[in-house]
Amino acid sequence: MKTPELEKISCQVRRDIVRMVHAVQSGHPGGSLGCVEFLVALFFEKMTHKNEFNMDGENEDLFFLSNGHISPVLYSVLARSGYFNINELKTFRNIDSRLQGHPATKEKLPGIRIASGSLGQGLSVAIGACEAKKLNKDTKLVYCLCGDGELQEGQIWEALMYANAKKIDNLIMTVDLNKQQICGSTEEILSLGDLNKKITSFGWEIVEIEDGNEMYSVLNGINSAIELTKQKKPVCILLNTQMGFGVDFMMGSHKWHGIAPNDEQLEIALDQLEETLGDY
């Protein structure tokens, strides 16, 4: 798929996100909007995945969302890439919905392989899936997306240490570096320091994507990461994004981490996002 087409999809995914969060007046638009290009690039271009969802995911690339609160972007991308009908996006966070506030497996939503929400666990789960692929002689890759604030959880560092020590070379972790968390900037709350140096010192290969909201850069970055897995090491993408990207009043602030736009704000947001593929 060409870059302009992927950009079109991204625009529609952004509309889905703000409409979903607005409809239920809850959810996390900020981080969701920032990760749109990355997830669209993965699901529509880079990952090989089967149309029929199968929990074991043998002989296909797998994706794990560790920072489960950005479920709106994942649900939209899953629906738009054919895992389930886009009309189901209407049910986000409602009672009896398969689209739980944070991703869950209990309701059997196609595309979800693990519950996430309590932070710090997804990278370890992804490593487990990598180990299973190795035992099954399955050469496909495992992707895991974490938030940057999430790296304050100690378990992430256990997983980083394990992946290098045990030569997990079928894993691409991505850190969404939007530099914001609920109470403020990551710098103010608990500085992550030089993440590139830290993760490199844990034995990982690093790909830095300077503009994670620019489709061409994202595609190139993912290509480089896939190439680097041949070094027989785990690979980490540092994805620089802007929280709230695409909606001017939500951008660059932690304030839109977890609140929904009101009716008026929704109209302003939708005016900035072209309906490219048709709303759900």
Next chain:
Amino acid sequence: MKKIELKDTRSGFGAGLLELGKANPNVVALCADLTGSLKMDAFEKEFPERFFQVGIAEANMMSIAAGLTIGGKIPFTGTFANFSTGRVFDQIRQSIAYSGKNVKICASHAGITLGEDGATHQILEDIGLMKMLPGMTVINTCDYNQTKQATIAIADHIGPVYLRFGRPKVPNFTPKNQPFIIGKGIKLKDGIDVSIFATGHLVWEAIEAAKKLKEKNVSAEIINITTIKPLDKKIILDSVKKTKCAVTAEEHQKLGGLGGSIAQLLSEEMPCPMEMIAVNDKFGESGKPNLLMKKYKLDSTNILKACEKVLLRK
């Protein structure tokens, strides 16, 4: 009389795991730097490619185990009961129980019989933590043979399981090849005056107590509750229907343990006088296991006293 051999339950786990490794290529094992203590060495030696030494990182181990199920593996995690539950409750809750993953959490050194290491390691809250999780099966075995059979049985059960066993050598009295049926209690002795429901190391103490009761012309029925969740309601209700009173015995806190589960069942279905042998809202301490069991009133003498007391309340 034939002398009963003493064996540790954890060795039963190690033996069961080795058999499983041979029988089922999807069985994998993970350990957090306690291979020797968990008796997982034989599995590690025989199946190195299916053994994952994760180091001292239990949270990582539980979540990796959850991930291994995606791809059809049946992971068995091994560490002390304290580090298998309390330390990693959230990982178990979200990535294993809520996600419905087929992980077998195998926990040694449970309870006060861990002995000299003291209260930091003597978890007495693990049954409570695990039984509260929706969909979690909770098993506490009483001897080597039963632990081996339970280890083999849980591989065929689809869903998360907590298998609890211990450190010390205890009488190995259950039949060698008695198949382990998840959710089924085992009646060890018929009786008409009082029902004793025991689990884990306390099952042997219950047998000893029943012998002393017999000398006093009290006929005790002994039921080994191997599975705390799901509870074998039928065997419990059938027994209490006959005896009209119950004593529970476990190496765990009174709050949140087997006694609580049985009290809940009986209060709903068949209220009767009941006494509980368990640790009453206390942490343990260092000491020889047998002395600790006496001090914390987890022995046959105290089961006997509880039976006498409950009989007076009938």
